[in-house]
Amino acid sequence: MEQFHSEVISCRESARDYYELVFTWKGPVPLPGQFLTLRCWDGESPLLRRPFALSAYDGAERRASLIFQKRGPATSIMTRLKTGDHMDILGPLGGSFPSPETGRRPVIVGGGIGTGPVLFLADALAKAGLRPLLVLGFRDKNFVPRVHLPLGCETVITTDDGSAGVPGTVIDYLRSRDDLENSRFYGCGPHPMLKGLHELALEQEAPCSVSVEEVMACGIGACQGCAIPVTLPQKFLRVCQDGPVFDSRILVWT
Amino acid sequence: MDLTVTIGNGILPNPVGVASGTFGFGEEYGRLMDLSRLGAVYAKALTLEPRPGNDTPRMVETPAGMLNSIGLANPGWERFREEKAPFLKEMPCPAVLNIGGKKESDYLELVQKCEELDCHWGYEINISCPNVKAGGLAFGTDPKQVETLTKKLRPLTRKPLIMKLTPNVTDIGEIAKAAEAGGADGVSAINTLKGMVIDTKNRRPVIPAGTAGLSGAAVRPVGVASVYRIAQSVSIPVIGLGGIFTADHAIQYLLAGASAIQVGTALFVDPRIPLQVLEGIVSYMEANDFNSLKDFHGHF
Structure with a gap:
């Protein structure tokens, strides 16, 4: 994982309330299933970086994509991203x-x-x-x-x-x-x-x-905020570090 | 310029640490930042027994902050000694062990065990976690228990002993006085504030435990006021934390009477913040001809 600066290549609505974001990628090569956290706004609200799984990576062009849903304040800001806008990215995170x-x-x-x-x-x-x-x-x-x-x-x-x-x-x-x-x-x-x-x-x-989703704070395994219950003796695993991809047989299905 | 901070028998190289619970035992963030430039790493709370942590979800974002209910999830003493302590020992900055427990004897036994190791600079005693049923807050809100616990811990170590205090009390100055009377070398404040968010659709708290700990920018004025109150009440050093995102925030804490600070929730926003805060403190000291951190004190 690395923290790096990225520029938006394109951001367009790809379905109702769903957007495809394409951006430059300076970090290590990401694998399917891995995710990033990003911040593309200033100030203290919304506060936390937001996690998104990658939807594509083009190694020749050094660009990556993700698909997000407009859900709350952070993703609303993201819908307004324009070509050349700046983002702070931490990634790739988690396993594949x-x-x-x-x-x-x-x-x-x-x-x-x-x-x-x-x-x-x-x-x-x-x-x-x-x-x-x-x-x-x-x-x-x-x-x-x-x-x-x-x-x-x-x-x-x-x-x-x-x-x-x-x-x-x-x-x-x-x-x-x-x-x-x-x-x-x-x-x-x-x-x-x-x-x-x-x-x-x-x-x-x-x-x-x-691959599962959970609210996340650090995204790198330090804070234990994104834990999910599992059938293993330790009772919980971290989505960010132990996942986000899990063998379905170890998860607790309710 | 002297950036060192003296707490009891110990000296920290600079005033900027990272707060317990936000930084694990240092390994994860060590891959993103130069740990050698930190004043201290306050490690994730450690308990005698392994703790899986609280039910999920464990966190929710709030206006300019977040609630967490991790529940002191940690590997316990045995696995800490084998898996975490070696990293802390090699870490190029001071490590402060954060000690949790359910009852008085848990704290005493764990500090005694930790004395066998040489991976750390000092102790931060967690008598202020709002997210566990036993221990935590139950100790930190009663000055008598704080003084008794501190008195019993004091003879167990020559390392710096810091009591971490909760703002969920009527007068945090009284709690700090009790820690000082018990022989603490310093106090850190504030731990998180008790908060709750309710999901109106499901008509239940978002966090299964009900209440959780509020941190982030939203708590900063509470933290600054708490540190000011403590600094007026005791003569031991105060380590200030709560919502520090920029050097200006850290300087507010120092001017309120803190001798050092910790960055916590801000790490989740940008892992570069602790070192930016340190650089900003240095710039402020240069611009104002401050020679040491003591020059921050006594302005009002």
């Missing part, structure tokens, strides 16, 4: 998605704010020739992001109301497929989606890694 086990096909699901990191992962696995199944779920067509989808994947879009792609949730879709033996599951998105994925992975006796 593990590689798929030999003989297993990557099945990657994402939705909502979890779309970014799965796009980064799908792109990396596709470039490695693994032809992942990428299933992205959204509430309705207005939330389907107009972003560059990775090549070399079998990509399926689902919407809850059927206004775009396959009607239903990503889990409904996966359960409709009969070719998921020997899958290797990955996910990032809303809690019900990840829980559904975890349960499917248990049934299939397949490995499953999920």
